[in-house]
Amino acid sequence: MKFNPDEIKEATKGDFDAAWNEGKKYVPNPGINEKYPRISLKYGKPHPVFDTIQKLREAYMRMGFEEFMNPIIVEDRDIHKQFGYEALAVLDRCFYIGGLPRPNVGISDERIIQIKNILGDIGDEGVEKIRLILHSYKKGEIEGDDLVPEMASGLKVADSKVAIMIDHVFPEFKSLVPVSSQNTLRSHMTSGWFISLGEMCEYRKVPLRLFSVDRGFRREQAEDATRLMAYYSASCVIMDENVSVEDGKAVAAGLLSQFGFSNFTFRPDEKRSKYYVPDTQTEVFAYHPKLVGSKTKYKDGWVEVATFGIYSPSALSQYNIPYPVMNLGMGVERLAMIL
Structure with missing residues (x-):
């Protein structure tokens, strides 16, 4: 209604x-x-981004890649290990993860009166239960989303009344300021690959051909058609004793040809990220006939769709990885927008 x-x-x-x-x-x-079961649901419509993600997953697996999940929470010390003196510039665009501290809440005689005015006469025993529950919350024995139900159950009062009581009697909860940790939300899939490959060296044999299509987060100053704070990255790695730029070209062509692209060209990337070997960072441009004559900046049919490079031994050695690694990545939203 x-x-x-x-x-x-x-x-x-x-x-x-x-x-x-x-x-x-x-x-x-x-x-x-x-009413059920007399009602039925019709077939729905996929979102273009998730439709593209599914097609990318299938395309990677057709090329012999194994799907993998990388860490999404990355300590800032890992960023320093991977990016060297570029780390501060990278961290400037990272979201740090913070949390609310748990206040040390006292219960004065004045507060006891306020509590009883809201909850009714819960007696001294009820006040002591509130005190013990707040103490357990402070020590981390009770989670924040269990605080109200725990009190309501212990005092046998409505949880809505408990929520009002906390709001009115304990203003400390409303004045809490988040405290940052050293953890960040992954801004580059690369940050996760270094951690994962470092662990896998202990129990997996090369060659390894892995891919992941997952979220990335960047602290952009503003969002627009080309910049998103939360986006999807389609990334892959090949780890083997003899990996070169030619593997990147082959993967790019094999992957993108499945989406109708052809006539690939490869250009040196001017960014020269320090986690790549010098002169291996490469931009991938591809020709798509459906873009020719379109009302976009790609009306000549050529569009930049991916970047690849060979991870630097300087960064790999920080994770005790003894093999060369080729990494290729592309933005899913960008590909979905083009298609």
């Missing part, structure tokens, strides 16, 4: 618990012909 958001917001301000309980009246009670 359709409802008026403005009315609900006003009611919530006045009495959150009452407004929350009133939500039940907006859930209809369907007639017998609108």
Whole structure:
């Protein structure tokens, strides 16, 4: 049933618990012909990005690559190990992971009165239960999302009343400021590959041909058609004793030809990232006939679609990796947009 958001917001301000309980009246009670199992669902439509991800997964596996999951949380010390003196520039675009500290909450006589005014006469025993639960929360024995249910269960009162009590009696919870850790959200799939390959050297034999299509996060100043704070990267690696730039060319052509691209050309990348061997970082340009004459900057049919290079021994050695590694990556959203 359709409802008026403005009315609900006003009611919530006045009495959150009452407004929350009133939500039940907006859930209809369907007639017998609108109930399961008489109703059925029709086939839906995939999102272009996830449709492209699935096609990329299939394309990689047709080329003999094994799917892999890389760490998404990366310590900043790993960024220093991988990027050398470029690390600070890379970390500037990383999201650091933070969390709220757990306050040391005391219960004064004034607060006891406030608690009983909201929850009713819970007695000294109830106040002591609140004190013990808050202490357990402080020590990490109770998680944040279990705090209200734990109190409600122990005191045998409605969880909505407990939530109101915490909000009104303990303002410390509302004034908490997040504290950053040394962990970052992965900004480059490369950060995960170094960690994963370093561990796999202990129990996997070369050659290794791995791919991963997963999230990356970058602290962009603004989002637009070419920059996203959260994006998908389609990345692969080949680790073997004799890996060269030619492997990158072969993988790029084999992968992208499955999406209708042809006539590939390879150009040196001016970025020269320090985690690649000098003069191996390469941009991949491909020709797609459907782009010819289009109202885009790719109207000549040529578009940059991927980058590859050979990981630097200087970075690989930080993880005790003794083999050369070719890495190729592309942005999924970019490919989906082109297609």
